[in-house]
Amino acid sequence: MRFAIELKLPLTLEAVVTFITDHVEHLGPNGLRQGLPEQVDRELVKLGIKKRVGPLALSTVEHRVAVMSEAHLAQHMESPCRVPVVQRLLSRTRRAYVKRGVRPNKVDAITLQPLKQMLETCDDSLLGIRDRALLLFAWSSGGRRRSEVVAATVENTKRRGESYVFILDHSKTNQEGRVDGSSYKPIVGAAAEALTHWLHSAGITQGTLFRQVRRYGILGGPLSTEAVRRIVIERAKRAGLDGRFAAHSLRAGFVTEAGIQGIPMAEIMAMTGHSSVASVVGYHRAGSSLTSAAARLFDDAEMRNEPTS
Structure with a gap:
């Protein structure tokens, strides 16, 4: 128009x-x-x-x-x-x-505990099995973007024993399709188990990993990026989480949780694929703030100055 x-x-x-x-x-x-x-x-x-x-x-x-x-x-x-x-x-x-006094509203980060609450809403139906696998895949492999989740296939997600390696050959920061050492994203532990369960339950042996589940558990075509967004919002709602959530909440939550757990910035960026520290540092600082030694200067000083009996 x-x-x-x-x-x-x-x-x-x-x-x-x-x-x-x-x-x-x-x-x-x-x-x-x-x-x-x-x-x-x-x-x-x-x-x-x-x-x-x-x-x-x-x-x-x-x-x-x-x-x-x-x-x-x-x-x-x-x-x-x-x-x-x-x-x-x-x-x-x-x-x-x-x-002009108008500040953007950022989505809330889905850290470990909210993620667990969302996973608890995923039952043993094919839909629940898929959503559990999708949430863990997106979060645990470094906070994958929606476009990266829907681009995941059996062919670019290689089985390695009980684990997988997702080869991220195309992303926001890699539009040329190059593959190097930073392209390999590990999927291990609970995320690998959930992915295996989904693939076996859905009978997927080739093509797109995450697909539509229609009425009566009938498998449909590949999920869209909008569908990924809706899944995150719906699971957060079912879990009773307060806040504003979107697909990016998984990515923000991964970085924030990594900060809470004291993971070095370089390791986080290797997983997320961020090319700029500026994009990561805000979430990382937010996560690490409560565990910062600097925040406990007063308490630590008081403990050192306590008289011994």
Whole structure:
């Protein structure tokens, strides 16, 4: 509608930039307004694509850009959403919102205990077996992104005794499909057991690991990235967890829990595949803050100064 043509993958850089500038708020001479023409905005609402006229929340815009990116990655296409121009645009938009007192709402991290509560909601049905395997696969192998979870196959997830090695040959930070030492992500222990149970129960011997489970336990096609998001949200809801959750909560939770357990940053990044320390350090610090020796300076000093009997 905006471009008068049907948009298909791969999207152009112009389409991504226009989507962002159309739907966020800009501060102009007449106050805040969006870039989307009013007539187009009203038509989108009329068609049910938008709930109401006006700009989208920044978190919604960022989420939709992330969905666009994952759609490209799932098709092994280079994502125009990850080029420096788009990342700078989003960064400057976030700063502009912060200056106006609008701060982004981050999803809550699913650390070890919340994860266990979610796993307890997974029964012995084929659906429960799948969800348990998916949650443990995504969390334990380094907090895999949705696009990486749906890209997992029997062929790129190699059995090694009772364990597996997931070969991550395509990701947000590896769009060229190269395989090196950092591409191998171990799946061991409970995660490996759950994956084996799922594969045997579903009779999967080739192709995509995680698939739809239809009525009466009939196996369907591959899961979409949106389906992974819904699974995380639904299991968190069933577990009675309070907070705002999404698929990224597994990735954030893995890093946060690693911080709690004192895992070195280099080991965490080797698992997650993060290329920037800045992306990891916030979650790591949040996790390690309560176990920090610096936080106990007063108590430790008091203990050292206590008189001995």
